Amino acid sequence: MTAPAPARPGGTHRSVRTDDSADLAVRVHGPADADATVLLAHGWTMSARDWRPHVDALARPRPGFPALRTVTYDQRGHGASGRGTARLDMALLGDDLARVLEATTSSYGGPVLLVGHSMGGMAIQQLAARHPGLFGTRVAGVALVSTCLDGVGDVPPPSAHRLDRRQALARRHTTDALLRSPRCARAVHRLLTGPLSHPTTAPLWRALLGGDGRGAAARADARALRDVPVLTIAEFLAALTTHDCAGRLAALARVPTRVLVGTRDRYTPPDQARRLARAVPGAALQLVPGQGHDLPYERPVLVVETVHALLREVRRLGDPTPELSADVGTAFAPQTDHATPRPEAPAVMDTVSARAAGPTPDPGGDAPSRTDGPLVVLR
Numbered sequence: 001m002t003a004p005a006p007a008r009p010g011g012t013h014r015s016v017r018t019d020d021s022a023d024l025a026v027r028v029h030g031p032a033d034a035d036a037t038v039l040l041a042h043g044w045t046m047s048a049r050d051w052r053p054h055v056d057a058l059a060r061p062r063p064g065f066p067a068l069r070t071v072t073y074d075q076r077g078h079g080a081s082g083r084g085t086a087r088l089d090m091a092l093l094g095d096d097l098a099r100v101l102e103a104t105t106s107s108y109g110g111p112v113l114l115v116g117h118s119m120g121g122m123a124i125q126q127l128a129a130r131h132p133g134l135f136g137t138r139v140a141g142v143a144l145v146s147t148c149l150d151g152v153g154d155v156p157p158p159s160a161h162r163l164d165r166r167q168a169l170a171r172r173h174t175t176d177a178l179l180r181s182p183r184c185a186r187a188v189h190r191l192l193t194g195p196l197s198h199p200t201t202a203p204l205w206r207a208l209l210g211g212d213g214r215g216a217a218a219r220a221d222a223r224a225l226r227d228v229p230v231l232t233i234a235e236f237l238a239a240l241t242t243h244d245c246a247g248r249l250a251a252l253a254r255v256p257t258r259v260l261v262g263t264r265d266r267y268t269p270p271d272q273a274r275r276l277a278r279a280v281p282g283a284a285l286q287l288v289p290g291q292g293h294d295l296p297y298e299r300p301v302l303v304v305e306t307v308h309a310l311l312r313e314v315r316r317l318g319d320p321t322p323e324l325s326a327d328v329g330t331a332f333a334p335q336t337d338h339a340t341p342r343p344e345a346p347a348v349m350d351t352v353s354a355r356a357a358g359p360t361p362d363p364g365g366d367a368p369s370r371t372d373g374p375l376v377v378l379r
Contacts, residue, residue: 011027011028011030011055011070011072012027012028012029013025013026013027014027014028014103014104016073016099016103018076018084018086018095018096018099020084020085021082021084022076022077022082022083022084022085022086022096023081023082024074024075024076024081024082024096024099024100025048025074025080025081026072026073026100026103026104027048027071027072027073028069028070028104029055029058029059029069029071030058030059030060030067030068030070031059031069032069032108034066034067034068034069035066035311036068036069036110036111036113036140036311037068037069037070037071037104037105037108037110037112037113038058038068038069038070038112038113038114038115038307039070039071039072039073039097039101039104039105039112039113039114039115040054040072040120041073041097041114041115041116041117041119041120041121041123041124042072042075042078042117042119042120043119043120043146044118044233044236044237044240045078045228045233046078046117046297047078047079047080048072048073048074049079050297051072054070054300054303055070055072057300057301057304058070058304058307068307068311069108069110071100071104073100075096075119075120075123076092076093076096077228077229077232078228083232088236088238088239089239090119090123090126090239090240090242090243091130091242093119093122094123094125094126094127094129094130094131095126095130096123097123097126097127098127098130098134101127101134101138111140111141111311111314112138112139112140113139113140113141113143113307113310113314114127114139114141114142114143115143115296115306115307116142116143116144116145116147117145117146117147117295117296118146118147118267118293119236119240120147121144121145121146121148122147122152122243122245124142124144125144125147125245125248125249125252126243126245128245128248128249128251128252129248129249129251132250132251135251135252135254135255136251136254136255139255140255140256140314141255141257141310141311141314142252142255142256142257142258142310143257143259143260143303143306143307143310144258144259144260144276145260145261145295145296145303145306146260146261146262146265146267146268146273146295146296147259147268147272147276148243148268148272148273148275148276149244149245149246149249149272149275149276149279150245150246151244151272152240152241152243152268245279247279249279249280252280252283253280253281253282256282256284256310256314256317257280257282257284258283258285258286258306258309258310259273259276259277259280259283259284259285259286260273260286260288260295260302260306261273261285261286261287261288261295262287262288262290262292262293262295263288263289263290264290264291264292265292265293265295267293268293270287273285273287286306288302
């Protein structure tokens with residue numbers, strides 16, 4: 001890892017190098033002596049800059065809400081991070097996250113909360129599967145947003161909803177075409193990053209990601225796609241299909257875990273979120289009405305509220321993160337997934353009002369905002 005650059009308005013910038021020579025761009029915001037660190041992992045074709053509203057809300061103190069140390073990074077091949085030379089799969093992204101976690105929290109004694117959207121949520125799952133010793137020691141809480149346990153790219157059976165099946169088939173055919181034909185890949189890339197008024201653009205967005213393809217989130221996605229080489233986009237889309245953490249998430253039972261999904265998410269639909277929540281004893285599932293796959297970027301307040309709710313739960317449980325030992329590096333080696341569950345969770349289907357946990361300020365101001373949708377705690 002290179003020495004951190006001097007602090008600037010965008011936070012302290014670092015570069016973390018992986019074993020295959022990928023330089024990961026990392027940014028650290030907020031006070032070094034904060035009560036907790038929040039590490040945000042973005043999704044496919046996005047970048048760390050998409051977390052700016054969340055960082056602004058989390059890293060600045062507000063009445064009743066302390067400033068938190070906030071870490072963002074560009075996944076390899078995205079933003080300012082290099083691609084590296086290794087074959088892409090989701091396990092590699094889990095190991096990248098372990099590197100970033102070690103580089104940014106090895107000398108920090110407070111609790112660390114992980115938040116991941118889509119591919120970032122899969123990276124957190126891979127971290128839990130491959131480095132379970134970090135959970136309950138370094139990592140104190142987890143939020144998995146619009147992500148899934150496995151089955152990325154699977155085509156639902158004929159009995160499934162017709163639209164879901166059609167969209168899954170469209171994604172599979174599009175991925176195959178992108179990987180087989182650079183010419184096709186460039187054409188699709190032009191459509192997705194060109195004018196959103198083009199008659200083909202909105203249907204293509206609906207097929208690939210869900211949503212209407214015309215809103216602010218789609219415009220942000222289009223801008224992000226412009227910064228990622230087209231063949232890298234296709235390569236990562238294929239890598240997502242390798243994600244499978246079924247039966248490998250026992251480590252997450254040691255820490256408070258929340259799973260959030262929009263009811264209109266077509267890429268990682270609510271059924272996937274339910275399967276993921278059931279795979280983690282004690283996990284809380286929250287369905288957000290009317291939201292699609294870009295949930296954290298369309299509803300940044302909800303993510304901020306979730307972070308503060310997790311931090312309150314960590315404090316209530318007595319902060320499971322002890323003093324770091326001198327041999328802390330051993331926690332980052334891949335380990336067998338044996339976990340001691342955290343204290344018993346509430347009963348199955350125990351609906352908790354989000355208001356009971358208290359409001360969180362809007363990223364753009366100090367006014368509180370209500371979290372929509374109930375939390376369902378699964379055992």
